[in-house]
Amino acid sequence: MAYTEIMTGPDAWAPYDTYTQVTHALCNSHLLRELQAVADLAPDGEPWCWATQVADALRELKGLVEAANEANLPQVDAALAAEQTRLLRSAARLGVRQNKARSTKIMATHHALARRILDRHDDYLRFSTDFRVPFDNNAAEREIRMVKLRQKVSGCARTLTGARQFTAIRSYLATAAKHGITFFHALVQLAEGRAWLPTT
Structure with a gap:
């Protein structure tokens, strides 16, 4: 990359x-x-x-x-x-x-x-x-904190697919939060098929 x-x-x-x-x-x-x-x-x-x-x-x-x-x-x-x-x-x-x-x-x-x-x-x-x-670079460290916390609690991701899904969800929620959308509302809209997407 x-x-x-x-x-x-x-x-x-x-x-x-x-x-x-x-x-x-x-x-x-x-x-x-x-x-x-x-x-x-x-x-x-x-x-x-x-x-x-x-x-x-x-x-x-x-x-x-x-x-x-x-x-x-x-x-x-x-x-x-x-x-x-x-x-x-x-x-x-x-x-x-x-x-x-x-x-x-x-x-x-x-x-x-x-x-x-x-x-x-x-x-x-x-x-x-x-x-x-x-x-x-505190913002970057905050974004990876949940990944490390999950690793601490679970020990590891059981599959590569699960790891990718977890990081995709965390990335989506972090982006939503930066645009003033709460985690709850972002997930509700996602579940209802009305996924929030940033305008830029």
């Missing part, structure tokens, strides 16, 4: 990069959790942590995007976005320097995180330049 659009991955797992024909974006909710883990390990009484500054800049950029969307603007304020991007990158550079020795496993992890933020900052910040891109 060939993907030619934007793919928002949950993290920077290397196999995602084999999809060379897509434009990549990375999930910022995952990044915020990683940054919080770094901040939690900062020495007591330390007034500043590079990871906190990166997280604050991300949240500020998210706020700028939300404000632009509410005002029906095609893009965020360029000067404000540039300032937050500068703060993010400068903090990540400090993170690289602080953990350059990589003398412990924690330092190596923090160094890799800061390095990744610098190397992939366009992918992390794509949501701020292309409003089609979400801040995170």
Whole structure:
């Protein structure tokens, strides 16, 4: 299957990069959790942590995007976005320097995180330049949650046909929900032979 659009991955797992024909974006909710883990390990009484500054800049950029969307603007304020991007990158550079020795496993992890933020900052910040891109990929994870829950309860799908039917129904209901149709009404219409179909 060939993907030619934007793919928002949950993290920077290397196999995602084999999809060379897509434009990549990375999930910022995952990044915020990683940054919080770094901040939690900062020495007591330390007034500043590079990871906190990166997280604050991300949240500020998210706020700028939300404000632009509410005002029906095609893009965020360029000067404000540039300032937050500068703060993010400068903090990540400090993170690289602080953990350059990589003398412990924690330092190596923090160094890799800061390095990744610098190397992939366009992918992390794509949501701020292309409003089609979400801040995170939580919606995608919610859609597959029921599949994993069914697997947890039943152990597996007994047949390939059953698995296909289950995923078709879940996909149909998820699409209906995005158009304001409740699961109950979608299923009733389907059972009555009046299947709801999206207009676009």
